[in-house]
Amino acid sequence: MKKIKIMSVVGARPNFMKIAPFAHAIAAHNQKSDDRGQTTVAGNREPITDNRHQKIEHFLVHTGQHYDKAMSHSFFEALNIPHPDVDLGIGSGSHAEQVGKTMIEFEKVLLEQKPDWVVVVGDVNATCACSITAKKHHVKVAHIEAGLRSFDEKMPEEINRMVTDSLSDLLLTPDQFANENLRREGHSEEQIQFVGNIMIDTLEANRGKAADLDLDQIIRDNLIDPHQPSTCPVKASFTGANNHQLVKDAFSVLTMHRPSNVDEKAVLEPLVRVLIDSVSAELPLVWSVHPRTKKNLQQFGLWEEVLNAENIILINPVGYHEMLKLNMSAKLMLTDSGGLQEECCVLGTPCITMRENTERPVTLVEHGGVSELTGPDPEKIRAAFQRFLSMDCSGHTPELWDGHTAERIVELFCSLVTSRVV
Secondary structure, eight states: OOOEEEEEEEOSHHHHHHHHHHHHHHHHHHHHHHHHHTOEETTEEOOOOOGGGOOEEEEEEEOOSSOSGGGTHHHHHHTTOOOOSEEOOOOSOOHHHHHHHHHHHHHHHHHHHOOSEEEEETTSHHHHHHHHHHHHTTOEEEEETTTOOOSOTTSHHHHHHHHHHHHOSEEEESSHHHHHHHHHTTOOTTTEEEOOOHHHHHHHHHHHHHHTSOHHHHHHHHBOOTTSOTTOOSOGGGOTTTTSOOOTTSOEEEEEOOHHHHSOHHHHHHHHHHIIIIIHHHSOEEEEEOHHHHHHHHHTTOHHHHHTOTTEEEEOOOOHHHHHHHHHHOSEEEEOOHHHHHHHHHHTOOEEEOSSOOSOGGGBGGGTSSEEEOTTOHHHHHHHHHHHHTOOOOOOOOTTOSSOHHHHHHHHHHHHHHHOOO
16 A cells, blocks of 8 residues: 655744654554554454555655754754754745745755655744645645734734645644634635644643753753853842742743844833833743844843843743743743743743734633733733732643644544545
């Protein structure tokens, strides 16, 4: 029986947490197929005729949009993702440069490998570029995390989502909001396949490993503070009652990287003010500093002030398990990351989302989640912070956010072999 050949594409850090469970589910499926192929009847091998047990050949392409080891390869190791079969090495550049270079290099691999399907995830430039290239060569495209919409076309990710969904043969959605978005855009029910949130597969598979990590060790290993001896785990202001240790539910965590928040001094400086004067004044703040944000803080003359703020501890970008541990342990999260919104929703960590909109409305308080949109408005951030400080939040698990999304996707691919759903 001919194998199904699937070519998956990852390009940047947010993709890695989404492709890991898919790769693992394919490996588990193939192992089951091997085991079934070994069964015998009256001493003879029983042939495999059930397409649910058809083997899948998986070819993984890394475009190299995130090329720094700390932002890329360490995630492959931590999440046990198979080494990419090919790394296109695209690197940095403008949106047009990244999309154009990716299309040129991906086309070569596509023509050589001749997959049955190209699977793209999320909303990075690689997602859009590889979808376009595949369709020009009449290769079917499946989009994991389809249907998300912020309705803000100033976001490059929104353009990537819209283009990819318009071309995809199979739209694998994480929630009912995504389903409705796609229906409004005229996609057929056969194309729309509600499978759940694959990010939560990764979260559920890694809770235990993250829980075993030591908070102070995370700080020690990633601390940004040239004035501090490497043997000191945290700044003096973190001593508290627990002798130089971060205490669960007694600190907050910040990540911030979007251009709308960090590329203009007129926006970034007021954000720094509210973080120093209001947030960290009441609750120690652990800030995982994105390279883009650090560069702009330095350029705008804000870096030294943040570095020396008494109750803010700056750390370099951390691995998946380290950030999950921080999220699991924090009193609240401040972020402009979509993935962290989703994790906070399930973990029950109150989340101040420093964006004017979100493509993940299912995570918002008004829909049962724990996230509140504030944009970069200092007053809205301050008000949300005060509300969340006095609030006990519990996790909210939307429909099919159960840790088995990747398994459903693999089963779906096998069922399409004969059913001709798309």
